[in-house]
Amino acid sequence: MIQDYLILSIILFSLGILGVISRRNVFTVFMSIELMLNAANLAFIALSRLHESMDGHVLAMMVMAVAAAEAALALAVVILLHKHKGKLDTNVFSLLRG
Amino acid sequence: MENTATYLGLIPLLPLAGALVTGLLHMLTCRRKPLPELFYGVVGCIGPLLAFFFALVLFFHLKGMPAEERFLSHIPYTWFAVGDLRVDMGFLADPLSSLMLLFVTFIGSLIHIYSIGYMAGDENFGKFFSYLNLFLGSMLILVLGNGPVVMFVGWEGVGLCSYLLISFYSKERENVLAGNKAFIVNRIGDFGFVLGVSLLFWAIGAGGFDYLALQANAGSLTPGVGIAVCLLLFLGACGKSAQIPLYVWLPDAMAGPTPVSALIHAATMVTAGVYMVARFSFLYVQFPVAGSVVAWVGILTALLAAIFGLFQRDIKKILAYSTVSQLGYMFAGVGVAAYSAGIFHVFTHAFFKALLFLGAGAVIYALHHQQDIWKMGGLKEKMPKTYWTMLIGALALAGCPPLSGFFSKDEILFSALAHGHIGIWLVGVVVAALTAYYTFRMIFVVFHGQPRDQHAWEQAKDAPAVMTWPLLILAFGAFFVGFLNLPGLFGGGLRVSHWLAPSLVESHPHVGLGVELLAVFAGVAAFVVGITLAYRKFGKGATEPEYRGFARFAYHKFYVDELYNALFVQPYKAFGGVISRILEPKVTDLPVRLSTWLYRWAGNAFKVLQVGYVRVYALYMVIGLSLMSLILSQSIN
Numbered sequence: 024m025i026q027d028y029l030i031l032s033i034i035l036f037s038l039g040i041l042g043v044i045s046r047r048n049v050f051t052v053f054m055s056i057e058l059m060l061n062a063a064n065l066a067f068i069a070l071s072r073l074h075e076s077m078d079g080h081v082l083a084m085m086v087m088a089v090a091a092a093e094a095a096l097a098l099a100v101v102i103l104l105h106k107h108k109g110k111l112d113t114n115v116f117s118l119l120r121g
Numbered sequence: 122m123e124n125t126a127t128y129l130g131l132i133p134l135l136p137l138a139g140a141l142v143t144g145l146l147h148m149l150t151c152r153r154k155p156l157p158e159l160f161y162g163v164v165g166c167i168g169p170l171l172a173f174f175f176a177l178v179l180f181f182h183l184k185g186m187p188a189e190e191r192f193l194s195h196i197p198y199t200w201f202a203v204g205d206l207r208v209d210m211g212f213l214a215d216p217l218s219s220l221m222l223l224f225v226t227f228i229g230s231l232i233h234i235y236s237i238g239y240m241a242g243d244e245n246f247g248k249f250f251s252y253l254n255l256f257l258g259s260m261l262i263l264v265l266g267n268g269p270v271v272m273f274v275g276w277e278g279v280g281l282c283s284y285l286l287i288s289f290y291s292k293e294r295e296n297v298l299a300g301n302k303a304f305i306v307n308r309i310g311d312f313g314f315v316l317g318v319s320l321l322f323w324a325i326g327a328g329g330f331d332y333l334a335l336q337a338n339a340g341s342l343t344p345g346v347g348i349a350v351c352l353l354l355f356l357g358a359c360g361k362s363a364q365i366p367l368y369v370w371l372p373d374a375m376a377g378p379t380p381v382s383a384l385i386h387a388a389t390m391v392t393a394g395v396y397m398v399a400r401f402s403f404l405y406v407q408f409p410v411a412g413s414v415v416a417w418v419g420i421l422t423a424l425l426a427a428i429f430g431l432f433q434r435d436i437k438k439i440l441a442y443s444t445v446s447q448l449g450y451m452f453a454g455v456g457v458a459a460y461s462a463g464i465f466h467v468f469t470h471a472f473f474k475a476l477l478f479l480g481a482g483a484v485i486y487a488l489h490h491q492q493d494i495w496k497m498g499g500l501k502e503k504m505p506k507t508y509w510t511m512l513i514g515a516l517a518l519a520g521c522p523p524l525s526g527f528f529s530k531d532e533i534l535f536s537a538l539a540h541g542h543i544g545i546w547l548v549g550v551v552v553a554a555l556t557a558y559y560t561f562r563m564i565f566v567v568f569h570g571q572p573r574d575q576h577a578w579e580q581a582k583d584a585p586a587v588m589t590w591p592l593l594i595l596a597f598g599a600f601f602v603g604f605l606n607l608p609g610l611f612g613g614g615l616r617v618s619h620w621l622a623p624s625l626v627e628s629h630p631h632v633g634l635g636v637e638l639l640a641v642f643a644g645v646a647a648f649v650v651g652i653t654l655a656y657r658k659f660g661k662g663a664t665e666p667e668y669r670g671f672a673r674f675a676y677h678k679f680y681v682d683e684l685y686n687a688l689f690v691q692p693y694k695a696f697g698g699v700i701s702r703i704l705e706p707k708v709t710d711l712p713v714r715l716s717t718w719l720y721r722w723a724g725n726a727f728k729v730l731q732v733g734y735v736r737v738y739a740l741y742m743v744i745g746l747s748l749m750s751l752i753l754s755q756s757i758n
Binding site: 040043044045046047052113114116117118119 | 732733734735736739740743
């Protein structure tokens with residue numbers, strides 16, 4: 024039972040990693056990161072249920088809050104990047120200096 | 122009294138503060154609009170004058186104390202303490218240092234005032250006063266220091282200022298080279314000084330390292346160590362006070378402005394060596410062998426420099442060689458354990474030699490930087506004040522009774538005779554005759570006879586009052602200070618010697634009236650012979666002679682500079698060339714070069730991995746994490 028949840032979590036996480044590594048659109052990369060976070064959340068909840076403790080829930084709530092904050096920040100960065108070069112291709116942003 | 126002792130700390134501080142203020146202001150303003158010269162002149166003179174005032178206060182305070190207790194000490198703070206060695210930044214005033222203090226600040230102040238006139242119009246006016254103040258401060262630290270280490274601070278300070286001021290007109294290569302020469306030759310001497318002081322510390326430093334403690338412990342020195350210390354210290358003195366074999370820098374040092382030659386290279390700094398030997402009189406008295414070496418080196422230097430002085434044509438070089446020669450006398454004095462006579466000659470020499478240099482400066486100033494005496498002549502009518510003051514200085518230098526130089530020189534020669542050093546006495550008398558001869562050769566050629574350069578002669582006139590007043594005051598001093606130490610023969614009480622007695626360890630052998638009279642008559646006879654010969658040859662006008670044979674040899678200073686150049690400078694340069702061309706790049710730098718090459722290679726190798734795409738870095742991270750997880754899982758199982 025618990026394995027199913029964890030396997031699903033691993034699949035989701037791997038998909039996220041794959042997305043970060045292989046995709047070039049900034050938005051897609053960003054969404055992949057969110058996917059990884061939620062995969063981790065799923066694992067937390069599942070394990071929390073297994074151990075019958077609320078710790079995992081607490082951490083999951085925390086991760087959600089962080090993800091929300093991060094989303095606000097990351098979207099602002101994406102807008103700036105777009106203003107800067109007019110593109111959202113990560114390959115364009117390969118230099119440390121603007 | 123506590124209050125008076127604290128002046129001791131204040132005295133060196135005043136000129137140093139002046140140096141800081143003038144130096145900083147000059148630095149900040151010289152690029153844009155320089156401050157008026159009068160400002161620098163006044164600020165530059167305040168420090169020395171105040172120092173002189175406090176020196177007077179101190180002197181009279183000491184004079185008011187009983188003779189045996191004349192000792193003031195002031196220790197503002199401990200400089201450093203390492204193991205046995207504890208060095209205080211301490212100052213002390215006893216009869217010896219207070220006498221030095223008095224004339225250093227007095228003559229220093231006069232020369233500062235004179236410089237306002239002499240340096241007028243120079244673009245680095247402020248810098249000059251800053252250096253001059255710095256010099257005076259260092260000299261006062263040297264004189265007032267309560268131990269060899271504090272003395273060494275001043276010792277190096279005056280050396281630095283000497284270097285800076287010799288190369289003051291730094292746009293000409295020759296002046297810079299002269300400064301370098303002075304500095305390097307002095308370093309050789311300083312090396313000896315440092316070794317001597319270190320040896321002294323090693324031997325008897327455990328019981329404290331100021332003069333008092335050293336004097337108390339000096340008895341436990343073994344003869345070998347003691348003589349080595351004395352000779353090493355004397356090597357330091359040779360460098361600073363221009364004695365054989367390190368005298369070569371002083372004549373070249375005349376490249377600096379004339380007030381500098383007067384203050385540093387005649388009146389004060391170069392006498393530091395004599396002062397140092399007198400300070401360590403408790404050592405030299407124990408080891409008469411070392412004293413004899415000092416005396417013989419001194420008197421031979423006096424002879425050699427006097428011979429060189431006979432043939433020079435640059436007015437400042439003549440005076441420079443006479444300075445070397447007189448310093449030789451002083452060392453002869455302190456060498457035969459007549460410390461007070463040596464110090465007294467330092468004292469009188471400061472007056473008449475500063476006077477002669479400042480007079481020469483006035484002549485050079487009037488003739489628009491002409492220093493060749495064979496282009497002068499007949500200046501007596503044009504520059505009466507300079508002539509008469511310089512004449513007094515020359516008479517004092519030549520040892521004409523009853524001027525100051527006569528008494529001090531006579532005291533040294535008499536002491537040499539009284540202590541049984543007949544050879545030194547004989548050479549000394551010959552040198553006295555030579556001194557009278559070359560001094561009056563200069564006076565006759567410069568001031569008497571017919572003008573050799575009509576155009577320059579017509580334009581020559583006495584210097585402005587700010588320059589002539591110091592001359593007059595110094596002439597007064599050069600005339601009368603000799604009476605302070607009038608020997609018993611002339612009804613005096615040797616007051617300077619008695620004043621100095623508590624600081625020095627010396628003995629006065631009792632000899633008959635005959636010996637005393639012999640010394641006096643020999644001195645007077647030497648003076649008369651010298652001046653008569655000079656008058657015969659140059660008194661009624663003379664043309665520049667052709668030098669042949671020995672004279673030519675002496676004119677070229679026995680080719681000593683060339684000899685040093687060939688013996689030391691060139692081999693050293695070649696050695697340096699070998700080091701810079703072979704040893705440094707091929708041997709010592711090899712590991713350094715290798716490591717830079719290694720880093721560059723590694724950087725190039727890893728450059729390929731650094732592509733700049735975020736997703737590739739993410740891939741590296743995933744790979745790294747995967748490997749880490751793999752290893753961890755392996756190790757857990």
